Amino acid sequence: MEQAEEPAPVTRSGTPGSGAFPSVGPEGRAPGGLGPLQVPSAVDHVADRLLTAIALGEFSVGERLPTERELAEILAVGRPTVRAAIARLRDIGCLEVVRGRSGGHYVRSGWQRESGPAVRRTLLPHWERTKNLLDARCLLESLIARTAAERRDDEDSARITRALEEYTEAADSGDGARIRTSDAMLHRAVARAAKNEPLAVYGHQLLQEISAGFPIEPYGGNLTERALTEHRALVRAVLEGDQEEAGRVAAHHFTITEQTLSAVLERSTDA
Template identity: 45%
Template sequence: MSDRLLTAIAVGDFLPGERLPAERELTGLLRVSRPTVREAVARLQAVGVVEIRRGRNGGTYVRDSWTESTAAAVRHTLVPRWEEFEQLFDLRGLVEGMVAATAARRRGSKDLDPMKDALSAYLSASTPRDAHTADSAFHQAVRTATGNPQIVMLSQDLLARISLGFPVEPWGRGEQTHFHQGGEDHKALYEAIAAGEPERAEEIARGHFTISADLIRDVLERVRAR
């Protein structure tokens, strides 16, 4: 469990300064008991990856995305399942392309407002954390525009599977290059969906989701090089 959390932080599911889900939410997301969650969080605190804050905005916050304990955790979590991850990356590209194309075909005028708002929030984000939040909102708006709850759940399930159980996009270390590429992709995808161009939307989405796959590959290469 602690290895899984360390790996999730390493691939950027949660960035430095972000708060982890509450204990109760973690038990549901990861399907483990509360004592297991407490033990895992305590280990992360002991190695300096997270800190516990008290008070009104209290909770468990990420301090550092990489420590001496991280490499071993990533190897233990990713290496045995790497073939499965590559299959998931391929499947996700196909599915997210379909999601974007369907949104372009079916979207109503009201579906565009949440996308536009999330796009504006992303482009004006002053921190990686703000961009991370806006990114999630944008893709949720695209899913919703398909008008099919089953498509929404399929997309969310694939996201959780590549994100080690968490409903958030891997974000690496919040690098500016990925931020800018994501912004360009979001803008192009919004324009394609707004214009009702499903083929173009599909192509953009399939390319866009290679960013997450490449970020996870980079983390694996980082530990293999050690």
């Protein structure tokens, strides 16, 4: 699966207030000593982020969430905050606890009554910036694909071909988690063929900013067939060294993410 070649995850949101989804912090107070403002708590923010990520398909039904420690690191909050947010999702039936060696918190439902408001609170305040980040990602991935078509060698070609085969099998299985994993593997293989590590790192950073703070590709199950068709076209262009076509296909392909976010946001307004 070539996991060692993935760029190191960017696990923190950076300077407070930066990025499309800034790190959550303590409750504020009104100026002039007027007492505490009625603002969302850190637990509220984390619960909203998790509900949004699940609604976006970043965590599929039946999939185990990262551990409390991992979530705390990704979202730049303390473990008690994560624990309280997870308990909230468990109480509304979104998560369930599984005991044993493979135990943990598993996604039980992809959409709850509380999902619509959570999605709106998470996405709407940053929507214009998110659209700019999505555009930047399309431009960057187009550059990566063009460069891969120019610089790929036989080893890269074999790796990309294997990754496409794995994605095809995953798409046939209908397993959302497997589809996301194989999708990431394919795009890592293309990025590696570009032979420029900073490009891959920038792409990873953009993904985390776009995806409610998680370095995971949103997954809309209704777009799997389109993604498979575009993956085949992308691989063909890269392997044939057609830089212009590779860039064009990649730029169009990554509009899938914007469509997924837009569809979930629209659903949240109808809820």
